[in-house]
Amino acid sequence: PIQHRLREMALPMPTDLKARLFANENPFGPSAKAKQAMIDSLSTSYQYQLNQVQDLEAKICAYEGIDSKMLVTGAGSSPLLLGTALALCSKGGNVITADPTYEDLPTRCENVGAKWIKVPLTKDYKHDLDAMEKAINADTKLVYICNPNNPTGTIVDTDKLKSFCERVSKKVTVFVDEAYIDYLPDPKSSTLISSVKSGQNIIVARTFSKIYGLAGMRIGYVIAQPEMIALLGNYADSGLFLLSAPSVAAAAASYQDTAYMQATQQKTAASKQYLYDTLKAEGYTYIPSSTNFVMFPLKMDGTRFTDEMMKRGVGLRHWKLNNEEWCRISIGRMDEMQAFATAFKELS
Ligand code: PLP
Numbered sequence: 441p442i443q444h445r446l447r448e449m450a451l452p453m454p455t456d457l458k459a460r461l462f463a464n465e466n467p468f469g470p471s472a473k474a475k476q477a478m479i480d481s482l483s484t485s486y487q488y489q490l491n492q493v494q495d496l497e498a499k500i501c502a503y504e505g506i507d508s509k510m511l512v513t514g515a516g517s518s519p520l521l522l523g524t525a526l527a528l529c530s531k532g533g534n535v536i537t538a539d540p541t542y543e544d545l546p547t548r549c550e551n552v553g554a555k556w557i558k559v560p561l562t563k564d565y566k567h568d569l570d571a572m573e574k575a576i577n578a579d580t581k582l583v584y585i586c587n588p589n590n591p592t593g594t595i596v597d598t599d600k601l602k603s604f605c606e607r608v609s610k611k612v613t614v615f616v617d618e619a620y621i622d623y624l625p626d627p628k629s630s631t632l633i634s635s636v637k638s639g640q641n642i643i644v645a646r647t648f649s650k651i652y653g654l655a656g657m658r659i660g661y662v663i664a665q666p667e668m669i670a671l672l673g674n675y676a677d678s679g680l681f682l683l684s685a686p687s688v689a690a691a692a693a694s695y696q697d698t699a700y701m702q703a704t705q706q707k708t709a710a711s712k713q714y715l716y717d718t719l720k721a722e723g724y725t726y727i728p729s730s731t732n733f734v735m736f737p738l739k740m741d742g743t744r745f746t747d748e749m750m751k752r753g754v755g756l757r758h759w760k761l762n763n764e765e766w767c768r769i770s771i772g773r774m775d776e777m778q779a780f781a782t783a784f785k786e787l788s
Contacts (some may be wrong), residue, residue, distance in 0.1 A: 441451075458753035459776035464590065464620075464733045467773045468707050469653010471700040474690040478657075481689035489688050493679050500661065503696055504633055509666035513679025515687075517619060517647040517660030521545040523676025524582070524615060524643060529554035533581035538567045540761055542590040542617060545582075554581060558700065560762075564604050565592045565727050565735075569604045576611060576714045583608055586617040587632075588624070591759055591768040593729030598630045605632060609641040612669070616644045619660075620731040622651035622701060623708065643668060650732065651704055652694045657687040708732050711777045719779040722788045739763040745787065752783035 460467070470478075481492075493513065501508050514520045525548035529535055535549040539558035546556045547618045557575050562568045567585060577585065588595045605614050616632040624630050636642050647660035661679070662672070679688075694700065712734065719726050719736055726736035738745050742758030742765040749756050769780065 446465045447749035452739065456753070457755050457758050459772055460755050461770040461772050461776060461780060462757050463655070464650065464731075464770045465655050466556040466651055466653035466704060466708075466732065467776065468704050469651075469694075470657075471653065471694050473693040473697060473700070474652070474654065477689040478686040481685040482528035485685035487546055487685075488681060489683060489685050490623055490680060492685070492688045492692070496683075496688050496695070497661075497679070499692060499695055504637075504663065505703060506633070506663060507636060509668070510636065511661055511663050512669050512672060512676070513659065513661040513683060514676055515658040515660075515679075515682050516649060516655075517617070517645045517662065518544060518674065519676050520645060520662045521615075521617070522548050523672045524613075525549045525554075526552060526675040527671050528581045528613060531605060534577070535584060536572055536575050536580060537584045538572070538586070538589060540591055540759055541584065542586045542619075543636050543709055545584050545615065545617070549582065555579070559595075560569045561589075561592065564594070565589075565761075566594045567596045567601075569596065569600055569759055573604060573608060575770075576608065580612045582613050584615045584617065586619075587630075588620045588729075588731045590620065590731075591733065591757075591766075592727050592735050592761075593731040593733055594727060595630065595730045597623065602630065605635050605642055606679060609635075612641075614640075614642045616642060616699050618644055619647045619650055621646070623705065623731045625705075633663055636665070639665070641665060641668070643672075648691045651701055652691070653696065653704070654687070654690050657684075657690050659683060659687045659691045707773070711771045711774055714774065714777045715771065715780070718777070718784065722784065724788070732771040733768055734771065735759065735761070735766050735768050737761075737786065741765060742767065747779075748787055749783055752779075753788065754780050754783045756780075 530547035530552040534555040536557045559572045621627045643664040645662045649655035757768045
């Protein structure tokens, strides 16, 4: 299914799209500093990047106030999602997720023999933590929380999530995927890294693919208890010999570059407001989003809609939610949002 999803997403994409709004990338990235660092890294690229990776990891650990044994980097967060699925679900059992959510980790759990228990979102399209807790049984190996959630762009209440994790992590591992958390105004107040630091059995995943604009560089990491990091090391390569010179250089040059991150947030907010206005003007609703993508209900078949939009040079994705057809649109540059609006008006 993963290969199928990638084929469906990536291969038929024409290279001359007017608007590439299907993969939740940051079209304003990478930062100028990251680009320079990538160029500079080429001269030492004949070396394994052991020191550079360790320096980057030390930077992240210092910012988060954690021991180096609590962190592992990877070529994007995806290999670490896979490693978690292999480590925890390959002997069967079940994984509990919201529905809909980011499907990579639970799909992989299913592929290695676990059952995927899907818990519908609340009426306001958020994780239903109470229902997810009730769904846990003796076979549950993993609970996956994507916060903010992909594809809905919604966030769960931080205090609720923290008390959920405090209880649930005593029984099973909780995986909190924070790929989009940097789009929140104050990620530090919403992250579950503080709960990992207090000793709970939680894995928090982060990536440089989103706000840092480095999806093509492939770099991410997870933070968890040292024993869990050691376990994951049996199933996913650690970044030490894995990350390429430009990747690690770009990540180090971008990490917590607040000026760059704020500028991205502002441009994203302006494009998102333009999208909201366009949808409203055409008589459409949407789920208010805390991220760089938005979901809105369609008035036609999802496949037909995305095909018609693709013919007009606009790449989008569609979803089924509550048995209805929805579109997920990534927030692009203003020219991309305008290209979307022009094509959308022709169809709606
Ligand atoms: N987690 C979520 C919620 C995502 O949406 C994505 C990518 O879209 C990923 C993880 C994987 O990102 P990467 O492997 O580039 O770090």
